[in-house]
Amino acid sequence: MQPINKADVQEKLNQLVNQDVYIHLETTTGSYACLQGEKAVSVCAYIRNGKVNYQRGQITGSGPYRVGLKMQDGWVYAEGLTDFEVMDGEKLLLAGHDDQGQLGIALQISPEPFKNDSGRE
Numbered sequence: 545m546q547p548i549n550k551a552d553v554q555e556k557l558n559q560l561v562n563q564d565v566y567i568h569l570e571t572t573t574g575s576y577a578c579l580q581g582e583k584a585v586s587v588c589a590y591i592r593n594g595k596v597n598y599q600r601g602q603i604t605g606s607g608p609y610r611v612g613l614k615m616q617d618g619w620v621y622a623e624g625l626t627d628f629e630v631m632d633g634e635k636l637l638l639a640g641h642d643d644q645g646q647l648g649i650a651l652q653i654s655p656e657p658f659k660n661d662s663g664r665e
Contacts, residue, residue, distance in 0.1 A: 545627040545639060550603050553628055556636045557601030557611070560653055566593045567613075568652040569622060593657045596620060608640055611651055622651035 572588045598613035598620070612621040624640035631637060634656075640649040652658065 545629045545637070548603075548607065548609050548625060548628050548638070550609070552630075553603045553609075553611070553636070553638070554601075556630055557603065557613075557653075560598075560636070560655070561601060562597065562599060563655060564595055564597050566654050566657050567596055567620065568592045568650065568654075568658050569594070569620065570650045571622075571648065573648065611638060613653075622649055624649050625651065 568591070570588075570590045570592075573586060596613065596615055598615050600614040601611065602614075603609055603611050607626065608623070609625045610621060610623040611625060612619055622638065622640070625638045626641050627639045629637045635652065635654040638651045639647060642648055
């Protein structure tokens, strides 16, 4: 992954507009907060292969960034994004890492369902 380039991310978001796409959205502070011995609340949200069709995708901010996907009846958004990668020319992978490199949030968008390491969805 590399630091987010807003123009590149926006271009990829625009390419996926008005298509059925699959999203992977994950946030976590749980294990990291516990490892640091803090009395922080452990939180996590996770969705994999949720099918959406968005009419507008937008990246905003000056870093960390926010990406919002406007659907017919609502929004999906991820905030705190720092890095991105385009895989196989079609999958947009976005992640938010803290100053120690630990993952805090991930948003991935693909025309095909995401598969695990064994090749299964």
